[in-house]
Amino acid sequence: MTQDELKQATARAAIDYVVDGEIIGVGTGSTANFFIDELARIKDRIKGTVASSEATAARLAGHGIPVFDLNEVESIAVYIDGADEINARGAMIKGGGAALTREKIVASVSKQFVCIADGSKLVETLGKFALPVEVLPMARNAVMRRLAALGGQPKVRTKAGSTEAFVTDNGGNIIDVAGLSITDPVALETQINAIVGVVAVGLFAARGADVCLLGTADGVRKLE
Numbered sequence: 001m002t003q004d005e006l007k008q009a010t011a012r013a014a015i016d017y018v019v020d021g022e023i024i025g026v027g028t029g030s031t032a033n034f035f036i037d038e039l040a041r042i043k044d045r046i047k048g049t050v051a052s053s054e055a056t057a058a059r060l061a062g063h064g065i066p067v068f069d070l071n072e073v074e075s076i077a078v079y080i081d082g083a084d085e086i087n088a089r090g091a092m093i094k095g096g097g098a099a100l101t102r103e104k105i106v107a108s109v110s111k112q113f114v115c116i117a118d119g120s121k122l123v124e125t126l127g128k129f130a131l132p133v134e135v136l137p138m139a140r141n142a143v144m145r146r147l148a149a150l151g152g153q154p155k156v157r158t159k160a161g162s163t164e165a166f167v168t169d170n171g172g173n174i175i176d177v178a179g180l181s182i183t184d185p186v187a188l189e190t191q192i193n194a195i196v197g198v199v200a201v202g203l204f205a206a207r208g209a210d211v212c213l214l215g216t217a218d219g220v221r222k223l224e
């Protein structure tokens with residue numbers, strides 16, 4: 001099976017976690033896109049969605065699925081999203097698609113977090129994937145120095161084919177921190193969150209996934 005077929009299989013399996021008549025939180029990325037396409041088939045069963053990025057909102061709307069502003073919604077039954085890395089305890093690195101801040105906000109108000117990923121995303125120790133950190137642009141270099149002091153190699157993410165800093169949906173920049181071996185994800189999340197100028201860190205450990213559906217050649221494997 002190709003990586004895309006594995007992602008699609010987990011996206012299909014995630015439909016079982018959709019709660020009828022409720023608001024569903026929807027993540028960002030290629031796996032989340034497969035989920036959106038599956039959700040379109042059963043869109044009449046749900047009240048609507050909250051999107052974690054402009055790209056996700058556009059894809060949902062393109063399928064005729066209602067998209068609510070988070071401020072209009074009191075609770076979200078389930079949040080379904082991909083990950084760049086996940087460990088067996090449900091802690092994740094996210095933000096490869098630059099949507100980490102909104103993903104974290106939507107996840108934080110969701111009753112259940114279901115992570116969907118192909119099996120290659122499961123790791124023993126988080127950190128091989130460079131850790132994304134969203135920052136306010138004026139604090140970029142100051143935060144980079146603090147992240148370097150933590151032992152990582154921080155690099156500003158640039159726009160494709162350009163040397164200009166990439167700008168997120170929130171007007172922030174992304175610093176990708178390579179070279180970290182994250183043995184205590186909750187502690188590092190707390191430490192990076194405390195750096196002034198950081199908007200959000202792509203470590204989802206304090207609030208990790210409740211369920212992870214991993215696409216493997218032998219079928220969809222469930223970790224919880």
Ligand code: 5RP
Binds near residue numbers: 027031032081098
């Ligand atoms: C976006 C994310 C994505 O969930 C993560 O990058 C995984 O993406 P994909 O499903 O394309 O592998 O965190 O900010």
